[in-house]
Amino acid sequence: MQPEPVISNISHVIQLSVAPVFLLTGVGSILSVLINRLGRIVDRIRVVDQKLIASARDDKASLRFELTTLGRRMRLINWAISLCITCALLVCLVIAMLFVSFFINMNVSYAAAILFVVAMLALIGGLLSFLREIYLAIAIARMGMH
Template sequence: MISHTSISTVASIIQLSVAPVFLLAGIAGILNVLAARLARIVDRARSLEMDVPTADAEVQRAEIRELAILDRRMTMCHWAIGLCTFAALLVCVVVMVLFVAVLSALNFAVPVSLLFIGAMVSVTLGLLLFLGEVTIATRWVRVSEQFVLKGKPLYDR
C-alpha cells in the first residue's frame, strides 16, 4: 500500500510537471503551423517543377528563381521543425527527470535546469527560423501596383 507521504510526493511532482505540459501544447501548436507551411511550400514547388520544362524562357527563369526561394524556405521550415521537436523532447525528458529525482530522492536541480534551458534555446532558434521563413515569403510575394494604388484596393478607387 502506498503511504500518505508518497502520494503527496507524486502529487507534487504532477504539479511541477503541469507547466512543462502546457509548454508541450504550445510547441505542438507551433509544429502544426510549421508543418502546414512546409506542406504549402512543397505543393508550390511541385507545381512549378512540372511547369518549368514546358514554359517559355522568360517564365522558366522566373520559375527557377522562385524554386530557389522555395528551396531556401523549405530548408528553414525543416530546421525550425527539427529544433521545435527537439525542444519538445527535452521538455519530456525534464518531466521524466523530475519524477526520477523525487522518487529516488536525488537532487537533479542542475540537470533539470540545463534541460529546460536547452529546450528554451531550441524553441527560440526554431521560432527565429520561422520568422526568417515568413520574412522571405513576404518579401518574395508582392501585390502588383495595378491592384493597389496608394494603399487602397482597386475596388475602392
C-alpha cells in the first residue's frame, strides 16, 4: 500500500512539468523560423556581396546600404535566437528543478517561479527582436518598390 502515494506524487510532478514542455515545443518552433530567416539573410548577403564586387560605381552605394541593412537584420535575428535559446534553457532548468526538488524533498517554488519569469522575459525579448527584424525587412522592401 505504501508505493501508491509515491506514484501519485511522481505523477503530480509530471503534470506540473507538462506545461513547460509544451512551452519548449513552441520555443523550438520559433527557433526554427528564426534560423530559417537567418539563413535567408546570410544567403542574401552573399548575393549582394558578389553584386558589389561586379557592379559599376553608381550601384555601389545602394548595394552597401542593403548590406548595412542586412547586417542590422542579422544582428536582430541573432539576438532573437539567443534570447529564445536562453528561454528554452531556463524552462529546462525549471523542469529539472521540479523533479530534483521532489526527490530531495526541498521547496524550490520561489526559485522555479523566478526562473520561469526570467524565461518569459527572455522569450518576450526574443519576440520583440524578431518583430523589429520583420519591420526592418518590410521597410526595406517598401523602399525597393518605390
